[in-house]
Amino acid sequence: MNHDQEISMDQLSSPVFIVGGAYCGKSELAIQALDKCVRTAVIGTADTKESAFQERINQLRELRPVNWEHFEEIDKLPELVIELAKTYNQILLDSVNQWIAHLIVDGSNRYSVKQLESHIRFEIRNLSKTISDLTDTRVVLVSSEVGAGLCPPQPLPRLFRQMTSAANQQIASTVNTVLSITAGIPVILRG
Secondary structure (H helix, E strand, O other), X not given: OOOOOOOOHHHOOOXXXXXXXXXXXXXXXHHHOOOOOOOEEEEEOOOOOOHHHHXXXXXXXXXXXXXXXXXXXXXXXXXHHHHHHOOOOEEEEEOXXXXXXXXXXXXXXXXXXXXXXXXXXXXXXXXHHHHHHOOOOEEEEEEEOOOOOOOOOOHHHHHHHHHHHHHHHHHHHHOOEEEEEEOOEEEEEEO
């Protein structure tokens, strides 16, 4: 696709997976991939207790249509997606990488790093299967690309990097459309 071609975002085949660097326009692009008039569930996965995240969450909510409903309960994400798909025509999951961060923070007190990795891999497979099984609900997922920098020296940040990259690969392998966004410019990788 060259820069003169326009992407008709709401026509892309679902599920749609948008991946890119931090603050590069992923969440804004995800809004364009959904019909603004259709009943939509937005699953936010950021820690709402952190003030920096709360500010970004508020900014994104202001960009989204007022009729879209927001959910912050992410402890059983695949189950939540299944439940929401029963009553919503569209689901926006923003973001996979924040969900991975939540799993690491939540599990780090209960599991060793090796056990935590196994647990997260299981959750990633479960979410990926759940998304690929949905046929009547339009799904858009957002995730950050985190593998391009230096390898973190501490075990948990390194695990976050590894598991986010693993989740991105797993989801990308099962969805119909994958977009990469850099500097606000989307490129279709699949679809």
